[in-house]
Amino acid sequence: MREKIFSVRKEIALIAVLPAFVITIAMLITGIMFMRSxxxxxxLKGLLASAYTYKDIGMDIADRSAGDNTVETQLKQDAGYDFTWFDGDTRKNSSLGSSVIGTKAADTVVKEVINGGxxxxxxxxxxxGTPYFVxxxxxKDSSGKVVSMAFTGVSRQAVENQVFKSIVFMLVIGIVLMxxxxxxxxxxxxxxxxxIxxxxxxxxxxxxxEFKKTDKYLDRKDELGLALNNTNSLIDKLSSIVTDIRTSASTVNTSSAELSEMANRISQTTEDVSNAVQEIAQGATQQAGEIQSAAENVVLIGDAVGNVQDSTENLDGLAIKMKEASEISSKSLSSL
Incomplete structure (x- = not known):
């Protein structure tokens, strides 16, 4: 399990780090290229602006003698650029030193500036003899003819050094950010x-x-935090359900015991009822015999009653006869 989790950790780290690394490298390369250019x-823009300023300054002091480099030297100290004043295509004053005084400008420069204006x-x-940014x-004079040139330049090596410093600074910043x-x-x-x-x-x-909840990472505001909180809620619900089931099971066990006892009682009662029914059946059989005897006695009683009735009728006849005899006797007595 730990290896799988560690693999997930590596995958997540790679997913996050690799794009950042690639993007940082791409940004550094692109940034260096754009920064250099x-x-x-x-x-070049700075040089051109400085050249125009130098032009204005040089036009006010154009009567200087060749080799008087005081102004150019001071400007170089202030701006960090080299300045040269050309008389036509020939260097007249320059911060580059006396060694360049009297030398000519390159043909491409002459063609573009002096001839082309x-x-x-x-x-x-x-x-x-040194590569320069120039x-x-x-x-121009009052007639519009190009009579001089104002030059401003900086050695390419100085620019490369500054670019290199900027690149190093950018690399350091990029590496720190990465x-x-x-x-x-x-x-x-x-x-x-x-x-996870x-x-x-x-x-x-x-x-x-086991219903064991986690107490870590619950304050995360992403889907993982939500999943953890939902997992804990699920554990609570399942624990409650299992507790209810256990309670119900205990109740069922108690009810089963009561039902078993009740069944035993019902069985005993059933047995008692069976015995009672058997006794009732025996009593009913005996009673049926007694009823039969009673029926026979009733028949005998009926016969006796019939005999009594007959005897009563005979008695009535005898009584009538006795009455008649009594009347006869009474009459006889009266006659006597």
Whole structure:
């Protein structure tokens, strides 16, 4: 059972952690790509804005001599960019130092800015033998002819270092967030697996005839918490039902004993009734004999009554005769 629960825990953790890991990696890769391109674009925008500002400054002090790099050096200290003022296509003043004074701009820059009168930006242009992010702005005279260029640039290595720092910072933040997400996912997986195990334990106890409720994870607000609370309610109901059944069984046992005693009493009563019936039958038989004798006696009495009646009639005749004789005697006495 523990292995299955642990497997569920691992599955839940993987379901939560793996997407977070994949999403974090994908976001980091995508973020790094967009951040790199975005930072490069922002650097070019900053360079171009600085070049326009530098153009305005340079037009006010255009009478400086070649190699006077004071303004450019100060601007570099303030902005962190390199600044160069071109007289036509030739470097006149630059924060890059005296070594670049008098050198020419690249043909692509000359074609685009001086000949075309447009701004020029690039993320990889060689400046004094070093790759640079550059921005060139044309400077025109009153007739509209391009007579100078204002250059602002920063070495590609410096930009790469800044991008690298940003990438490292993003990676650290991403890894920290991923670790936090993993910890939260693992804790959630442990909690979910614990809730599932609590439900399984309750069901196992039920299968063994034990009504043991769980007191953990009941405050969860998800389906697992609801399932745990419902499981406890089910256990309460089943326990109540079993208690009622046991009470009913005890009552049935008591009633069975009473019924058995009553059956015994009924059996005894039945036996007594049977004996009484038998006695009644014997009495009825005896009574029937007596009734037969009484009937015979009644016949005899009837005969006797008939005889008495006959004797009475004879007596009546004798009485009449005696009366007549008495009257005759009386008359005879009277005559005497």
């Amino acid at each position: 975005g930072m490069e674009e922002e650097v 447009k701004t020029f930006t690039s993320t990889n242009t060689q400046v004094a 921005a060139y702005v044309p400077v 670790v936090v997400a993993m910890i939260v996912a693992v804790k959630a997986a442990i909690s979910m697996a614990g809730a 195990r609590a439900i399984n334990d309750s069901i196992q106890y039920l299968s063994q005839g």
